[in-house]
Amino acid sequence: MKKWLILLAAVFLVSCGGDQRPRLFVYNVGEYMDTSVLEEFEEEYGVRVIYETFDSNETAYQKLKAGTTAYDVVFPSDYMIEKMIKEDMLEKLDFSLIPNFENLLPEFTYLEYDPKNLYSVPYFWGTVGIVYDTRLVNGSVDSWSALWDERYEKEIFMYDSQRDSLMVALKLLGYSLNTHKTEELEAAKSLLIKQSPFVIAYITDVVISNMIAGNAGLAVVYSGDAAYIMDENESMEYVIPKEGSNLWVDAMVIPKMSNNKELAHAFIDFILRPEIGLANTEYVMYSTPNALVLEELEGEGWTENDAFNPDLSKFPNLEMFKDPGEFVAEYDRIWIEILAGAK
Amino acid sequence: MNENIKRFSYPYIVWISIVIVIPVLLIFLYSFIQSTGEPVVFRFTLQNYRDFLDPIFLNVLWHSFIIAAISTAICLLLGYPVAWVVSRLKPHRQSSALMLFILPMWINMLLRTYAWITILSRQGILNKILARLGMGPFHMMYTDFSVSLGMVYNFLPFMILPIYTSILKVDGHLIDAARDLGASGSHVFRKVMLPLTMPGIITGVTMVFLPAMSTFVIPQLLGGGQYIMIGNLIERQFLLTGDWHFGSAISVVLMAFILLSVWAMKRFDGGGSQAGTAGKGALPW
Amino acid sequence: MANEVLIEIKDLTREFDGDIVLKGIDLIIHKNEFVTLLGPSGCGKTTLLRIIGGFDDPTSGSVLFDGMDLLKVPAYRREINTVFQKYAIFPHLNVYDNIAFGLRMKNLPESVVEEKVRRMLKMIRLEKQAKRNIDALSGGQQQRIAIARALVNQPKVLLLDEPLGALDLKLRQEMQYELKEMQRESGITFVFVTHDQEEALTMSDTIVVLNDGLIQQIGSPVDIYNEPRNRFVANFIGESNIARGKMLKDRRVEFEGHVFDCVDRGFNEDEEVDVVIRPEDLKIVSSGEGAFKGFVDAVIFKGVHYEIIVMVEDREYVIHSTQNANVGELVGMVVAPSDIHVMELGV
Numbered sequence: 001m002k003k004w005l006i007l008l009a010a011v012f013l014v015s016c017g018g019d020q021r022p023r024l025f026v027y028n029v030g031e032y033m034d035t036s037v038l039e040e041f042e043e044e045y046g047v048r049v050i051y052e053t054f055d056s057n058e059t060a061y062q063k064l065k066a067g068t069t070a071y072d073v074v075f076p077s078d079y080m081i082e083k084m085i086k087e088d089m090l091e092k093l094d095f096s097l098i099p100n101f102e103n104l105l106p107e108f109t110y111l112e113y114d115p116k117n118l119y120s121v122p123y124f125w126g127t128v129g130i131v132y133d134t135r136l137v138n139g140s141v142d143s144w145s146a147l148w149d150e151r152y153e154k155e156i157f158m159y160d161s162q163r164d165s166l167m168v169a170l171k172l173l174g175y176s177l178n179t180h181k182t183e184e185l186e187a188a189k190s191l192l193i194k195q196s197p198f199v200i201a202y203i204t205d206v207v208i209s210n211m212i213a214g215n216a217g218l219a220v221v222y223s224g225d226a227a228y229i230m231d232e233n234e235s236m237e238y239v240i241p242k243e244g245s246n247l248w249v250d251a252m253v254i255p256k257m258s259n260n261k262e263l264a265h266a267f268i269d270f271i272l273r274p275e276i277g278l279a280n281t282e283y284v285m286y287s288t289p290n291a292l293v294l295e296e297l298e299g300e301g302w303t304e305n306d307a308f309n310p311d312l313s314k315f316p317n318l319e320m321f322k323d324p325g326e327f328v329a330e331y332d333r334i335w336i337e338i339l340a341g342a343k
Numbered sequence: 344m345n346e347n348i349k350r351f352s353y354p355y356i357v358w359i360s361i362v363i364v365i366p367v368l369l370i371f372l373y374s375f376i377q378s379t380g381e382p383v384v385f386r387f388t389l390q391n392y393r394d395f396l397d398p399i400f401l402n403v404l405w406h407s408f409i410i411a412a413i414s415t416a417i418c419l420l421l422g423y424p425v426a427w428v429v430s431r432l433k434p435h436r437q438s439s440a441l442m443l444f445i446l447p448m449w450i451n452m453l454l455r456t457y458a459w460i461t462i463l464s465r466q467g468i469l470n471k472i473l474a475r476l477g478m479g480p481f482h483m484m485y486t487d488f489s490v491s492l493g494m495v496y497n498f499l500p501f502m503i504l505p506i507y508t509s510i511l512k513v514d515g516h517l518i519d520a521a522r523d524l525g526a527s528g529s530h531v532f533r534k535v536m537l538p539l540t541m542p543g544i545i546t547g548v549t550m551v552f553l554p555a556m557s558t559f560v561i562p563q564l565l566g567g568g569q570y571i572m573i574g575n576l577i578e579r580q581f582l583l584t585g586d587w588h589f590g591s592a593i594s595v596v597l598m599a600f601i602l603l604s605v606w607a608m609k610r611f612d613g614g615g616s617q618a619g620t621a622g623k624g625a626l627p628w
Numbered sequence: 629m630a631n632e633v634l635i636e637i638k639d640l641t642r643e644f645d646g647d648i649v650l651k652g653i654d655l656i657i658h659k660n661e662f663v664t665l666l667g668p669s670g671c672g673k674t675t676l677l678r679i680i681g682g683f684d685d686p687t688s689g690s691v692l693f694d695g696m697d698l699l700k701v702p703a704y705r706r707e708i709n710t711v712f713q714k715y716a717i718f719p720h721l722n723v724y725d726n727i728a729f730g731l732r733m734k735n736l737p738e739s740v741v742e743e744k745v746r747r748m749l750k751m752i753r754l755e756k757q758a759k760r761n762i763d764a765l766s767g768g769q770q771q772r773i774a775i776a777r778a779l780v781n782q783p784k785v786l787l788l789d790e791p792l793g794a795l796d797l798k799l800r801q802e803m804q805y806e807l808k809e810m811q812r813e814s815g816i817t818f819v820f821v822t823h824d825q826e827e828a829l830t831m832s833d834t835i836v837v838l839n840d841g842l843i844q845q846i847g848s849p850v851d852i853y854n855e856p857r858n859r860f861v862a863n864f865i866g867e868s869n870i871a872r873g874k875m876l877k878d879r880r881v882e883f884e885g886h887v888f889d890c891v892d893r894g895f896n897e898d899e900e901v902d903v904v905i906r907p908e909d910l911k912i913v914s915s916g917e918g919a920f921k922g923f924v925d926a927v928i929f930k931g932v933h934y935e936i937i938v939m940v941e942d943r944e945y946v947i948h949s950t951q952n953a954n955v956g957e958l959v960g961m962v963v964a965p966s967d968i969h970v971m972e973l974g975v
């Protein structure tokens with residue numbers, strides 16, 4: 001018995017002490033990075049990257065609050081960064097360690113959620129819009145109201161996301177997607193319940209495979225997903241409706257609990273390199289805030305594409321999500337009532 | 344001998360307490376609490392239950408019951424004949440036949456359910472076949488149909504196995520006796536097989552109805568986010584909204600509902616058997 | 629028995645996976661007859677019974693019931709009822725409903741059912757237990773219910789598949805008389821299967837001895853006992869001593885080096901035969917007076933008689949006598965001519 005214990009202990013020690021390289025904990029959304037760039041980073045810096053993924057900002061937030069893992073670099077969205085800054089969870093960045101910051105387009109710096117740009121570095125951005133099948137839809141689509149058109153009954157997919165679906169209704173009604181007015185939310189709710197007979201279902205990323213297959217005529221999607229869908233199915237088009245939509249930005253932050261802040265900075269700087277940015281952009285197909293990467297992509301059909309690279313000046317009604325704070329309880333209540341009330 | 348068994352049961356009791364009793368008690372406790380404000384203030388209240396009494400939520404409970412009941416009924420109508428056929432095979436073939444039903448369960452439930460999306464979609468396999476026959480395309484995904492189908496597909500083995508077991512337990516001579524006394528096929532089934540396999544049927548129905556009532560994966564994948572069953576309601580409270588107290592209250596309501604249903608079913612079976620009269624036989628034999 | 633023919637079985641065979649269980653059975657069963665199918669395990673008696681009952685189909689051959697082809701009629705429509713070996717009482721029904729089962733299958737009005745069932749309950753003396761659950765009853769009671777359940781339908785034939793096997797000796801003997809009475813009173817043909825030859829001798833009008841799928845002999849109990857046709861029947865029914873002998877001519881047979889007068893004839897001159905003598909028919913005398921002699925090998929007290937084993941060279945003779953004998957003693961044996969039974973040479 002004793003011999004077995006010693007053997008076990010030895011195996012344990014050997015397996016633990018084997019890899020002496022410093023480790024970097026990266027926490028990102030699933031399918032949001034070309035993981036081969038991680039291998040490049042590991043080689044160049046002689047470190048090991050532990051890469052974990054999450055599926056929603058809320059999940060990431062809960063994990064960081066729980067504090068079980070000391071992540072070094074995290075990739076949350078705009079409103080979640082706003083919340084984390086408010087709760088003092090993030091480290092102020094030392095931009096002397098991130099020289100590649102100048103590669104970014106100026107319009108993607110000093111954004112509302114981090115007005116002094118102290119805590120975050122943009123990674124990808126995008127919009128929310130309608131992807132539609134030109135074989136089914138006559139003419140072109142330019143308004144959210146197309147999703148309430150009875151001609152498209154049971155041809156519509158909505159997104160199973162509280163804020164995005166409410167955004168669609170709020171924008172159609174001319175309200176802000178960050179409203180704190182209950183009556184505006186109630187109006188949005190009525191509108192969505194009215195729409196429900198036309199909707200096939202509220203789904204998440206299965207919408208991508210569904211639209212590629214042609215299982216529906218119209219769907220609410222993120223711009224990057226639209227770019228992918230259009231790539232795979234030539235009859236698909238993407239439009240940002242005239243009433244306006246959500247502009248979102250995902251950025252890199254360093255939590256205060258990080259044990260390796262210098263290496264974290266180096267990683268962020270690494271991601272901003274044009275060739276790394278290019279690799280990620282080609283894999284993820286979302287819009288890049290990196291000017292140098294855009295240059296590389298010129299002429300390849302990316303830059304003229306509203307899904308990939310809309311001219312922001314043409315869309316003045318794009319809003320970013322803000323953290324609703326306490327009011328989130330109202331949003332939750334309304335959302336459940338919409339889902340439960342849907343026909 | 345009995346002492347030894349008692350000693351062996353202690354770890355089991357401890358395990359059951361930790362894994363089952365205590366969590367259920369916690370949920371029960373949570374349901375009576377509301378936490379509000381910063382810093383969090385706890386107070387005992389029935390508000391969570393009152394919130395549930397909203398017609399929207401009661402509707403969800405009712406709808407879940409209907410779909411679960413229909414799926415269970417379909418499982419019974421399909422499962423009994425299958426169990427019967429398998430029980431009549433040569434003994435060495437029976438285990439292979441059962442394997443056909445059990446093997447799919449070794450594959451992750453998520454994958455099995457996902458597969459149906461490929462089959463039922465508008466441009467999916469089934470519609471493509473039906474198109475060749477000049478029919479459709481039918482709108483099958485994200486409907487009551489697809490959700491029930493998913494439930495039947497996933498839970499059918501739970502109906503087949505208990506019924507199969509109880510069929511095997513029926514003495515073959517009883518069937519011979521019934522035939523001998525003039526019972527034709529359907530009479531044999533109604534008067535002998537059905538009453539004697541009722542325990543298996545009850546078990547099967549319970550084992551299908553319970554998960555059917557509380558599942559959230561199948562409605563979500565095959566019904567869509569707007570297809571809210573009581574299980575989805577609970578899941579969203581815990582994972583998205585973060586209101587564990589309301590979620591616990593809904594869980595308690597669900598548990599109560601299920602216990603009620605099981606009790607009703609047991610009475611249905613127990614009422615069938617005759618009550619024995621008191622008094623011993625006067626004869627030595 | 630000069631009764632009418634009820635069942636006529638012709639050349640019935642049954643094969644199971646290359647195993648031939650019945651090898652061409654020809655049998656006639658009469659009305660109002662108590663027939664016993666007797667034989668060791670595996671002789672095919674139960675299979676034969678099951679074919680008559682409709683629980684099995686023969687591989688070939690025919691069964692006529694009242695002149696009609698019985699094999700075309702499914703079990704549930706035959707006017708035949710069965711008492712199964714393990715009773716097969718319905719556990720989910722009480723005594724009353726068990727007995728009433730067959731009557732209800734015929735859709736008889738409930739008042740008629742009540743009257744018949746009550747009469748049956750009286751006959752088997754279980755009136756007070758009518759509403760009782762089956763599992764509360766003893767084996768003997770269950771067996772009577774099984775019989776009642778079958779008889780209440782007044783079938784033309786009652787099949788009984790070793791129904792007394794699970795009862796203790798005393799109970800078994802009482803039931804044997806009861807069943808005999810029931811058959812006599814009801815006039816229903818009973819076909820009874822057993823491996824117990826004593827039971828068969830007690831109850832039957834006719835015994836059909838089976839072995840290895842073939843009928844060995846059909847006859848009344850007395851005939852079968854006194855005139856077994858072959859070695860198998862001789863060994864199976866009662867105890868017997870079988871010696872190899874030579875039939876010199878009619879009514880004279882030679883065995884054990886002695887010529888005996890006997891009552892059998894019809895054999896060829898000097899034909900080799902088997903000679904059967906029942907143990908109770910061999911008498912022990914002093915060695916000088918016997919037809920042949922041997923040494924007493926063992927004496928066993930059986931209560932009713934002594935069982936004495938006498939060895940004549942290496943051949944064993946069993947004798948039943950009320951007189952004791954001494955082990956090792958040289959004794960003589962005599963037998964009366966009418967007690968010598970000559971058979972064809974057996975295998």
